[in-house]
Amino acid sequence: MGGTKFDVIVVGAGPAGLTAAQQLASRGGFKVLVIERGKKPGSKNVFGGRIYAHVLDRLYPEYVKEAPVERWVRRERITMMTEDSWTTVDFETTKVEHKSFTAYLTNFVEWLDKKAEAAGAVVVSEVPVDSLIIKDGRVVGVRAGNDEVYGDVTIIAEGINRLVLERSGLAPPKLSPEIVALGVKEVIKLSKEEINDRFNLDEDEGLAWVIAGFPTHYLPGGAFIYTNKEAITLGIVLYLSYGYQLDVPIHDLIEEFRLHPMVKRLIKGGQLLEYSAHLTPVAGINAAPPKLYGNGYLVTGDAAGFLLHLGILIRGGVDFAMESGRLAAEAVTKAHDLGKYDEDTLSVYGRLLEDSFVLKELKTFRNAHKVLIEPRLYSDYVRMINNLLRRYFEVDGTPRKLGSTLLESKGNLTLIDLARDAIRLVMNL
Numbered sequence: 515m516g517g518t519k520f521d522v523i524v525v526g527a528g529p530a531g532l533t534a535a536q537q538l539a540s541r542g543g544f545k546v547l548v549i550e551r552g553k554k555p556g557s558k559n560v561f562g563g564r565i566y567a568h569v570l571d572r573l574y575p576e577y578v579k580e581a582p583v584e585r586w587v588r589r590e591r592i593t594m595m596t597e598d599s600w601t602t603v604d605f606e607t608t609k610v611e612h613k614s615f616t617a618y619l620t621n622f623v624e625w626l627d628k629k630a631e632a633a634g635a636v637v638v639s640e641v642p643v644d645s646l647i648i649k650d651g652r653v654v655g656v657r658a659g660n661d662e663v664y665g666d667v668t669i670i671a672e673g674i675n676r677l678v679l680e681r682s683g684l685a686p687p688k689l690s691p692e693i694v695a696l697g698v699k700e701v702i703k704l705s706k707e708e709i710n711d712r713f714n715l716d717e718d719e720g721l722a723w724v725i726a727g728f729p730t731h732y733l734p735g736g737a738f739i740y741t742n743k744e745a746i747t748l749g750i751v752l753y754l755s756y757g758y759q760l761d762v763p764i765h766d767l768i769e770e771f772r773l774h775p776m777v778k779r780l781i782k783g784g785q786l787l788e789y790s791a792h793l794t795p796v797a798g799i800n801a802a803p804p805k806l807y808g809n810g811y812l813v814t815g816d817a818a819g820f821l822l823h824l825g826i827l828i829r830g831g832v833d834f835a836m837e838s839g840r841l842a843a844e845a846v847t848k849a850h851d852l853g854k855y856d857e858d859t860l861s862v863y864g865r866l867l868e869d870s871f872v873l874k875e876l877k878t879f880r881n882a883h884k885v886l887i888e889p890r891l892y893s894d895y896v897r898m899i900n901n902l903l904r905r906y907f908e909v910d911g912t913p914r915k916l917g918s919t920l921l922e923s924k925g926n927l928t929l930i931d932l933a934r935d936a937i938r939l940v941m942n943l
């Protein structure tokens with residue numbers, strides 16, 4: 515690896531890095547090196563299970579036939595869960611619109627890797643990059659052990675655990691707990707027929723389900739369930755700033771979630787195939803490093819804080835990463851045409867991001883995490899909704915109107931809390 519000079523070096527073979535590499539190698543004919551620390555691209559990637567497909571329409575129009583799609587999402591559920599009751603909003607559509615699909619990120623990243631390598635990018639695995647080589651205030655390459663590789667421009671796509679940026683002094687030394695959550699995930703094998711029966715799905719139809727309350731012991735975060743072809747993935751995401759309030763280790767949470775009466779019957783007879791854990795950014799654009807580009811470098815994907823996490827819903831991650839990789843490639847191509855990769859020339863990346871859905875969405879929801887980190891949403895409101903419906907549906911000879919039932923069910927919440935939280939949610943989400 516050492517000794518050779520490349521046009522572009524990409525740190526990290528995830529959705530962001532591989533998209534940038536494929537675009538540069540195929541469209542610009544650039545000599546691109548992608549460096550991945552895992553055994554192979556995809557081996558270190560963890561996620562819940564759903565990819566929004568809009569970016570693929572533009573990047574790989576043939577993806578519907580080619581990509582490792584598990585199921586097309588046709589049902590969405592949101593559940594407020596307590597120990598012994600649960601209330602679910604269930605959305606279904608008869609239209610199969612190919613808007614999002616469930617997938618194993620490992621398989622999806624392997625597919626992106628094939629695309630990048632077929633375009634001519636060189637991908638090396640099992641090489642952890644230690645730091646960037648910075649000369650005269652300009653990034654000129656990367657250092658991995660005793661090896662040094664040089665490139666005109668470096669694209670940093672190392673994910674949320676951005677040690678390369680930190681060690682190179684381009685991001686604060688430690689991720690603060692307010693901007694990240696810890697996710698744990700399990701894959702449970704069930705037959706296709708069992709999944710279709712238990713989740714009321716037809717062939718190739720998928721379900722995306724998020725659950726708040728009991729799974730995180732009523733702390734900010736939530737649980738998820740996605741249906742794959744012959745397995746379901748389930749997991750928990752917990753805002754790290756509330757980790758200290760947790761009375762059990764996080765891996766016990768997933769165990770308790772699996773044993774909850776609602777989940778237990780859905781996974782009955784299933785076989786645990788896989789367990790993984792990973793950090794994920796939750797503060798959106800507030801988790802961005804101080805600069806998204808500078809002399810000789812660009813930052814993409816999770817490393818740049820490009821993930822939209824709305825309390826219990828991940829509204830964009832892989833799609834944001836891929837789009838930022840595509841825009842980084844476009845910026846490098848434009849800078850190449852001008853013959854320099856200084857901060858000023860690479861600032862086109864900032865403008866492309868501003869015009870894209872990536873920064874538009876992240877800026878729209880800039881304050882969402884400040885509202886969604888409110889513990890009442892995951893505790894008092896979850897209990898209130900379940901109490902309200904329990905009392906409303908209970909017929910025991912006592913006349914009950916909705917208004918008085920609401921007042922009886924609100925527990926610790928005051929009417930001021932209800933009004934204030936409703937306004938803050940409507941204004942920020």
Ligand SMILES: Cc1cc2nc3c(=O)[nH]c(=O)nc-3n(C[C@H](O)[C@H](O)[C@H](O)COP(=O)(O)OP(=O)(O)OC[C@H]3O[C@@H](n4cnc5c(N)ncnc54)[C@H](O)[C@@H]3O)c2cc1C
Binds near residue numbers: 527750751
């Ligand atoms: C529990 C959980 C659930 C999620 N659910 C969803 C979901 O349902 N839908 C969705 O769209 N998104 C989801 N996400 C987010 C999604 O996984 C990320 O947004 C996406 O993977 C980001 O892509 P990336 O390329 O920026 O980073 P990553 O996918 O993290 O890839 C970074 C790559 O860089 C490599 N790397 C890191 N450091 C180095 C180094 N020093 N040297 C060399 N290589 C290095 C890593 O090994 C990795 O392969 C979830 C995340 C978690 C944790």
